Amino acid sequence: MDIETVAAAAASAAGPCAAVSPPERATALVAVAAALESAASRLIPIAIAETGLSKDRLEVEMRRTCGQLRLFAEVVVDGAHLDARLDAADGAYVIGARPDVRRVLVPVGPVLNFAASNFPFAFSVAGGDSASALAAGCPVIVKAHPGHPELSRATAELVARALVAADMPDGTFQLAEGEEAGVGLLTDDRIRAATFTGSLRAGRMLAEIAAARPRPIPFFGELGSVNPVYITPSAARAETDLAAGFIDSVSGSAGQLCTKPGFLFMPRGAELDEIGEHARRVTEHRMLNGHVGAGYMARRSTVLATPGVTVLAQGSSRQDADGEWYATPTIVAVDAETLRKHRRELLDECFGPLAVVVRYDALTELAGLQRELFPGNLAGTVHATRGESGEIQPLIAALADTCGRVLFGGWPTGVSVTSAMQHGGPFPAATIDATSVGTAAITRFLRGVAYQNAPQELLPPPLRDDNPWGVPQRRGPVGTSSRWGTLTGSI
């Protein structure tokens, strides 16, 4: 892998990629989805072998991956994401004549996506970051995750072939492998944006590299989240399936999900035995790789050794003779005071099937706890009963201030790919508070360009009067009245 060749190919593809018409680009995205689907029975066994994730889970993930490629195809054709704004020239403004100004969002150029280990399809080579960057009109380089190299190569070959067959420009899609290549590309001036899903340590390091470039670029990192869940006293009494739902969410995919609920706030006195019982019924699950397995063992040991921690389910973490790691859920309980006192030991994300139940005294303390202990998360959840809206309002406000998504009931895992999804949040949930799931993810790879007094034939299609792409055009400024004015004077 020669960084220079890869970066040069991506840079050469930038102009041609941006020029591909929406229907052609949409067709290419659908072609990638179709290619993935037809290769699913070949790819999924590789994914199982390399990640230890289950066939069921990977089949669902594959469908999500293909579904979001098709969703972005529809976004591309719809064109609302281009935010086309047309302000006609107007000589009648009170302050002075105004030129014709039209603004559209255009692709930023080559995008570098660092793949995640825990979603070998949906957050990897052909995942949401690639789909949204391709949809935006950007060439994509994926830095493969070392946890599933064979799958990454097989997927990349398939994606690249489908794009070529769909007449996308050479260099539209490339794979890079190895840390050196990743950092080398991240510092290459031709790369214009980067995405990352992974650990706080690695993400922070890469974000700082991106910020220190001679020409810095946006680095969209998703670095960690513990996704607290709050159960009101009424809900604790009324809901019969809390323990089962919680343990399912904590232990699915061995807890190796960015939206795993790491903390469950339960009123003091609520029965916790059932949680332990459900946890003990969960069978052993392989961990993604040695790095994750060893990291989980260390975090779990720290939590278990913290004074004031009560064990609800001891769980296990072990390495077999082949070097693979396995785990069953570990669930502990603490009171809020212990959590405050031992925040260093307890608050960091534990990537794996471990969760902390926190006993609280009064509903009124929860908003403050959320703000104090969980300033940046992907998701926050409240289980309440009808009639409690007034009492939980401060907690909801605290969650909205500190999380990308606020759930009422249910569990934070199982992120829907829809136009309204937000998968981001204040740092460290995200380095830049954008979303990496749902159609708004495309905005990460767009920048505004205004055209002033341009002749029709030199305007990009979304800004032309005849609107050949049929995109939504917002005509006229928000304020055309004489209540405000615009200037074309000497400043």
Place this chain on the structure above:
Amino acid sequence: MDIETVAAAAASAAGPCAAVSPPERATALVAVAAALESAASRLIPIAIAETGLSKDRLEVEMRRTCGQLRLFAEVVVDGAHLDARLDAADGAYVIGARPDVRRVLVPVGPVLNFAASNFPFAFSVAGGDSASALAAGCPVIVKAHPGHPELSRATAELVARALVAADMPDGTFQLAEGEEAGVGLLTDDRIRAATFTGSLRAGRMLAEIAAARPRPIPFFGELGSVNPVYITPSAARAETDLAAGFIDSVSGSAGQLCTKPGFLFMPRGAELDEIGEHARRVTEHRMLNGHVGAGYMARRSTVLATPGVTVLAQGSSRQDADGEWYATPTIVAVDAETLRKHRRELLDECFGPLAVVVRYDALTELAGLQRELFPGNLAGTVHATRGESGEIQPLIAALADTCGRVLFGGWPTGVSVTSAMQHGGPFPAATIDATSVGTAAITRFLRGVAYQNAPQELLPPPLRDDNPWGVPQRRGPVGTSSRWGTLTGSI
């Protein structure tokens, strides 16, 4: 000025500010505009004394400042900037049931604006950054520019009083003075975004401070631009007012504008004498302050001492007995090869009334020159004649790739405040490629929050079914067909 008190007040105001209804917030913005207007005759003389800018220019700037406050009032009431998306629950998706998900953009929290020296109204205390942040629903702290301290204090007092009278929360608007306070606030965890307009050196330093915080924040800096203008051979022959227009744009406000055309590309053989003549007719103009004056003198000396530079107008740069700096326009000419060879001496922005005329041989070389020499600019301009659209297309593409705004005819100074304006561009024009002028500037201070299965009474108003604020709501995902699916499974 106690940083702790200021940051605490801003943080306390964040929730109440976000909760102010659109009509109330719009009324407050209009009240600030009215207060500025009624104080104009008192403020403008202070501005003249502190900045050396002319009365005419400052009157126009005052009208723009008030106009953009009113424009943002209309944006707030319109509500399109909230990008409200409502995806109804749907059990009929091919892959599985989907929850109700609704997403809206919410204010990021306290914003710190570093004021500029060159627009004491429009990019200072009550300028576009403050207007757009207040419109977004964020408390604002302005770090005063030391170039106009008395004006900053007078304006801030007036703005704060108008906001209080309009019932905005305590702490909505504050002024901070001094570099130590600015850096102290920039590193304070309660500040959630910052803006800056100024030099590459200072902006880069502050951007790195923002990126190195324990919790990094977006730093929207506008750090410099040279705004090249390209004249085709036909336009050079056809346009009779090129020299006058160019010199007006270069010398207005003593060239101390971010959109001043620093480079003018003219075909070899075109007459340049008239440019020199116009330049020599411009009367001396005071520079903003000693820092700018001394910096201009140094840059001018470097340019004049560069081998291969021909002087079209020598101009002047001098300091009087009171320490004030004055200048008349300096215009030089080079050929493209000299520009390439001496890029270190010639390419940096020269903040003041200096411009470089570049002689080129063929229209076909211009796109390459733009990409090679000017990778990040606020504006790029082309003067061409009808019928040249085909020939200039590569240059237009190069300008769109490297500038925030592409002009056809005219001059880059005189930025209209409209919904379609883009005042940003690739680095170093902007640290993050957003716009600081026009209504899209509001998006810098917003972040997405999704609500999943929320009861109506706990949804923010823009997401409610009864839509009490009457904002545009985008209902249903882009893809509701069975061509794609969404997941609420185990991942």
